[in-house]
Structures are given as structure tokens and as C-alpha cells.
Amino acid sequence: MKPLERRNRIRTLLSQGHSAAKIAQQLGVAPSTVYRIKSGQGAIIGDRAAYVTVGAKVTTHEKAGLDRLVRENVASSRAALLRKMTRAVGGFYDSSPAEEQFLAEAMRHLTALGGNFNQIAAALSVSVKKTGTANPSPEQIERIRQANDEVENLKKVVGAMLRNMQVKAATLHGRLSADEAGDTLDE
Numbered sequence: 001m002k003p004l005e006r007r008n009r010i011r012t013l014l015s016q017g018h019s020a021a022k023i024a025q026q027l028g029v030a031p032s033t034v035y036r037i038k039s040g041q042g043a044i045i046g047d048r049a050a051y052v053t054v055g056a057k058v059t060t061h062e063k064a065g066l067d068r069l070v071r072e073n074v075a076s077s078r079a080a081l082l083r084k085m086t087r088a089v090g091g092f093y094d095s096s097p098a099e100e101q102f103l104a105e106a107m108r109h110l111t112a113l114g115g116n117f118n119q120i121a122a123a124l125s126v127s128v129k130k131t132g133t134a135n136p137s138p139e140q141i142e143r144i145r146q147a148n149d150e151v152e153n154l155k156k157v158v159g160a161m162l163r164n165m166q167v168k169a170a171t172l173h174g175r176l177s178a179d180e181a182g183d184t185l186d187e
Contacts, residue, residue, distance in 0.1 A: 014038055103158075
């Protein structure tokens with residue numbers, strides 16, 4: 001059973017009134033695991049922390065605006081939309097799936113480049129031991145130049161991604177500030 005399935009099963013059994021000891025025995029987990037889930041801890045999903053409930057009163061017009069954005073698939077629910085807006089206005093980096101895929105590929109690529117640098121460094125170290133000087137071959141120099149170009153390109157793309165998020169945050173912050181002055185987000 002996957003951790004998320006186990007967590008959901010524990011919640012279901014708790015809601016049905018089963019004791020923590022019985023649930024732990026049935027699912028083969030420690031009772032402390034059941035108590036942690038019962039108290040709302042351990043709700044970490046991926047790299048995101050457990051949620052804390054924050055309440056806010058909105059007008060019917062504002063609720064309609066939130067519902068419209070949910071219907072337009074900006075987010076899956078009003079709560080998800082409000083979290084997304086909070087992250088954006090707070091300056092948190094909230095990457096899209098395409099950006100996450102790009103960043104994962106970039107990390108793999110940078111790891112491979114690190115391996116290439118280690119190979120070149122090892123070859124130069126052998127050269128120093130044999131001849132007393134490092135004599136890089138033209139091929140090694142070219143590999144280093146290519147790697148540098150690739151790193152520079154990655155820096156440009158990642159920089160553009162971060163600037164894009166900053167612009168989004170500034171735009172949303174400006175719209176929210178204007179809303180406090182009496183304007184609305186729907187205008």
C-alpha cells in the first residue's frame with residue numbers, strides 16, 4: 001500500500017471510530033503513525049508543508065470571481081486558487097509543470113557536466129604527475145567551452161523564469177493594492 005493510500009485508509013478508519021491500536025495492528029504501522037495522522041501532522045505532500053486553515057470573508061461578487069477563475073481552470077478549487085494567488089503575491093516561486101520538467105532536465109544535464117569536468121580534472125591531474133604541468137588537449141578545452149556555453153544558456157533560461165515569476169508577483173501585488181484602494185480585480 002502506498003503512503004498516501006495508507007494515510008487515507010487510516011483517516012477513513014479513524015472517522016469510522018476504530019481505535020488507533022486496532023488500526024495500527026490492521027495496517028501494520030506503529031500506533032504513533034496513526035496518532036500523527038489523527039492530529040493532522042504528517043500531511044506533507046512532496047516538498048510542500050502541511051496546510052493551515054486561514055479564513056477570510058468575501059463578498060458574493062468576489063466569490064463569483066473566484067468561481068469563474070476555477071471554471072476557467074486557473075486552479076482546481078477556490079482554495080487552490082487562493083493558495084496560488086498567495087504564493088504569487090508573496091513572491092514564492094511556483095513553477096508550471098513544463099518549468100519543473102525543464103528544471104529536472106537541467107539538473108540531470110548539470111550533473112552530467114560535473115562528471116565531464118571530473119574526467120577532465122582527473123586527466124589533467126595525471127598529466128601533472130607525469131610531466132609536472134597540466135597540458136589540456138584541444139578536445140578537453142573544447143569540451144570545457146561547450147560546457148560553459150551550456151551553463152550560460154541554462155542561466156539565461158532560469159533567469160527568465162525567475163523574472164517571469166517576479167513580474168507575475170508584481171502585477172498581482174499591484175492589482176491587490178489597487179483593490180484595497182477601491183478598485184476590483186474583475187475590472
